[in-house]
Amino acid sequence: MAKPIAGPEIERLIQLLAKLPGLGPRSARRATLHLVKRKEQLLGPLAQAMTQALERVLVCSVCGNIDTRDPCTVCCDPARDQTLVVVVEDVSDLWALERAKALNAAYHVLGGVLSPLDGVGPDDLTIRQLVERVAGGTVREVIIAVNATVEGQTTAHYLTDQLAEFDVRITRLAHGVPVGGELDYLDEGTLSAAMRARTAF
Structure with a gap:
């Protein structure tokens, strides 16, 4: 088993991103590095947007959208x-x-x-x-x-x-x-x- 190359928070982010469609472990590492390098411009706003989505996104009771x-x-x-x-x-x-x-x-x-x-x-x-x-x-x-x-x-x-x-x-x-x-x-x-x-x- 490969040793972690970064702290547990970064490793966790890599693991979660790797679960997205179209992203494998290598792409997830690149995406994580890109986000971490641009914390203020990307990582912060992305985290905020994801928190808002978690709190506000609903499934339509009529059509399923x-x-x-x-x-x-x-x-x-x-x-x-x-x-x-x-x-x-x-x-x-x-x-x-x-x-x-x-x-x-x-x-x-x-x-x-x-x-x-x-x-x-x-x-x-x-x-x-x-x-x-x-x-x-x-x-x-x-x-x-x-x-x-x-x-x-x-x-x-x-x-x-x-x-x-x-x-x-x-x-x-x-x-x-x-x-x-x-x-x-x-x-x-x-x-x-x-x-x-x-x-x-």
Whole structure:
């Protein structure tokens, strides 16, 4: 086991940063060194911002987005068409669609996809909440915008079955989204084109 190269506080920071997506131990060490060298300009403001996020960030009780208010800013926007609900896997997908300005609709974040191999079933996602939303009678179209993976398509078919009894149009993104692709990594043009060319499920 390698010996620590710095004090426990710095080692702890390295270990925590290494847990972030896209950062391994080496990148975490570089990031930590950069932060520590610029304590006043970066480390202090970052610590303050993280403390505020810890205290104020909430999960929207309507759609599952994260914000500092509940319902979130998206759900409270009076200009949005609340009769259109875009179903996404994760908040990052919601943000990607918002960046693309693809559609001025409401959202529903599932919190993942069905994956029996990983032990993720319907009760682990917000499928029941989506069904209750549609049962309320104000939704006229559900746009299933999950990733084009095997698990994503399985989830899409399951959602279609769950919503079949309601008088609601169910559509999905057009096949412009590549198979195996993830929404968060697609460019805005591809997302906009896929949203415009959505088809009946």
